[in-house]
Amino acid sequence: MLVRASIGSLAAIGLYDVNVDVKPTTCYLLQYSSSGCSAGCLFCPQSSSNTSSKEFVSRVPWPAIELETLLYNIGLGNFSRICLQTILKKDFEKEACDIIRILDRVGSNIPISVGTTPVSEETLHEFRSLGVDFIGVGLDVASNRIFDKIKAPFKMEDFWTFIKKCVNVFNEHVYVHLIYGLGENDSEFAYHMEKVYETGANVALFSFTPISGTKLEHLPQPEIEKYRLMQIIRYFLSKGYKLKEIVREDDGHIKLKTNINVHEIKSAFLTSGCPACNRPFYNERPTKIYNYPSLPLVDKEIELINEQIRNL
Ligand code: SF4
Numbered sequence: 001m002l003v004r005a006s007i008g009s010l011a012a013i014g015l016y017d018v019n020v021d022v023k024p025t026t027c028y029l030l031q032y033s034s035s036g037c038s039a040g041c042l043f044c045p046q047s048s049s050n051t052s053s054k055e056f057v058s059r060v061p062w063p064a065i066e067l068e069t070l071l072y073n074i075g076l077g078n079f080s081r082i083c084l085q086t087i088l089k090k091d092f093e094k095e096a097c098d099i100i101r102i103l104d105r106v107g108s109n110i111p112i113s114v115g116t117t118p119v120s121e122e123t124l125h126e127f128r129s130l131g132v133d134f135i136g137v138g139l140d141v142a143s144n145r146i147f148d149k150i151k152a153p154f155k156m157e158d159f160w161t162f163i164k165k166c167v168n169v170f171n172e173h174v175y176v177h178l179i180y181g182l183g184e185n186d187s188e189f190a191y192h193m194e195k196v197y198e199t200g201a202n203v204a205l206f207s208f209t210p211i212s213g214t215k216l217e218h219l220p221q222p223e224i225e226k227y228r229l230m231q232i233i234r235y236f237l238s239k240g241y242k243l244k245e246i247v248r249e250d251d252g253h254i255k256l257k258t259n260i261n262v263h264e265i266k267s268a269f270l271t272s273g274c275p276a277c278n279r280p281f282y283n284e285r286p287t288k289i290y291n292y293p294s295l296p297l298v299d300k301e302i303e304l305i306n307e308q309i310r311n312l
Contacts, residue, residue, distance in 0.1 A: 003084075003099065004030040004055075004062040005070055008280055013077040015065070022280040022293045026081040026113075027074060030057060031095060032064050037087035039117065040152040041140065042215035043182060043208060046087055052213025057085075058282050059209050067099065071106040080276035083136070085115040093123045100130045113274045115177065117154060118162035124169045134173045134274040135166045136204060142192035143184035150182055150216075160199070167200040174201035175273050180230050181208030181222030186254050190233050194243040203234050204273035207290040209283040227290050228269070228309045232260060235268035255312065262306040266298050269305055 006028040010016040013027075036048040045052035055061050074082075082103055086096050096114065103112055114127055115136030127135070139159045141147045147156045166174040176196045180189055193203050207227050210217050236246045247254040271278045271291040280293040292298045298305070 001067045002032040002064050003067050004032050004064050007061045013073045021286055024280055025276040025278050026083050027077055027079040028083050030062055030085045031087045033087055033089045039088040042150050045211045045214055050214040052211055060282055079110055081111050083113040093119050097126050104131045118158055121165055128169055135170050137163055137176045139176050140179045141182055142178050143188040146183050163199055163201055172200055175204040176201050177204045179206045179208050180227055190243055193234055193237055197237045205234050207283045225308050229312045231268045235265055269298050
């Protein structure tokens, strides 16, 4: 059976000879379709409605590989987790369960996450019974205004219903993926992050990355300072704070209520997601890092981060 795997994951197990600055601690897999995913997400190179190469997810190449070949070598990667991401295609739920069954058999003790768009409740329970311990939900768009345009054919309400079902089945082991910079405003983004936490789930934060051949290829990446603000808000929401305790509205913009000591919240700037999900340079070049894949890298750039958050 063919799957796609991120080039960093393949390099970590020695199947690709490329230089990786930081090793992924999760092995990232994606369901395969030569024509891509039948959903119409405007930002995603996997969408069959975009002319982009189907070899990519965000800015990272994901070559196709036989699952058995990958699994034969997976021990060499020293991974702490495997993440399988679904795409929309005929019978994708059944295929995802088949892949997990094989992963569980061959990958043995490595915990498994599934990143997905809404699936049936029956499938969620099947994931659980097959040993999946975390679910990622690709909500992506944090605005009711633009959701339908950017993420057809999905509906925002269906996602919220699904997120609640995920929490029922997986408790707090649910990470809702949100991409900052798709055209929402800061209040909308912060409000949706708070709603995720109020629903009992967590946020996995991404920054928008324009990819050639997608409908949003000309949209710029968000300002790094604004992204830092969202990372700080996510950090405090995850610690149980309410949005109104973290920020105030100021002339249509949101501002932090208190000064932040960067050294006290270093983990706010790490990649957020399931345990051991570090997605190295998934939505950035190593020269301008949005999500840091490791604490030593945060430490290395701590003064730069401090400068970026100075006026928030
Ligand atoms: S947070 Fe990371 S490991 Fe979890 S589903 Fe999302 S990409 Fe996969």
